[in-house]
Amino acid sequence: MIAQSIKNHKKAVIPYVTAGLPNLETTGKILLALQDAGASALEIGIPFSDPMADGSVLQKASYMALQSGFKVDDLQDCLKGWSTMLDIPLIVMSYINPLMRKGLVQTLKNFKDSGVKGVIIPDLPRDAGVIYADCTGMEIDLIRMVAPTTLPERITEILSQCSGFVYAVSIKGVTGTRSDLPVEVRSQVLAIKDITDLPVCVGFGVSSVEQVENLLTFADGVIVGSYLMEKLLDSADPTRTAHDTLHALLNGT
8 A cells, every 4th residue: 555655646745744843632633734735655653761863853753752751652643633633544653662662563463453554664674574574464555764784685685675665875874964965875776676566665864845856867766754854843833834835845845
């Protein structure tokens, strides 16, 4: 379903939203606004105390959500309602620790029962075969990341344990807006596309209309996280800000 949703959108952009900012009720409204603005899927981040792949914006977002009392159980209660009111796939992004607190398999089952279509786990162990098998058995996509530093033989292994789409990390380092993305990202994406039929979507650093338009000339989709969250953190009306920010990215304004 995730792959098809990406293919169905002429400009496939997947926004990332940290769950629980300023509260889970508002998170649900933000997700609806992003769908209305043209998102092809929605990535919901579970706040974590040690988000090692995240830059300052998403670190701040996690911290603020946790300080506001975010609990995974509360999110679980919301996911089913969100999935029923949305027409595009929900994807959960989480470091592995929060997923293991009640048992990884049970947490994945809870996600499945709540309508979640995919998971992204940045700190998966090197061999994710067991987790991939669990996800496949539950019909949840395990979306895997490929970095610019990933060795070719390792890419092949990752793609054998990947579904939904391939998350091509555009930069060396953590998340965060960048005025320029490496020119090598094009060859990186094309190399991945040479060995998989899965859509390849680029994330990390995307922060302008020009970058989105350029990336979509060779990638199947774009993930926008820190750029969006930075605006939401500073907004008095995050729902409207979410809609307007994504609309502008998709429509070149």
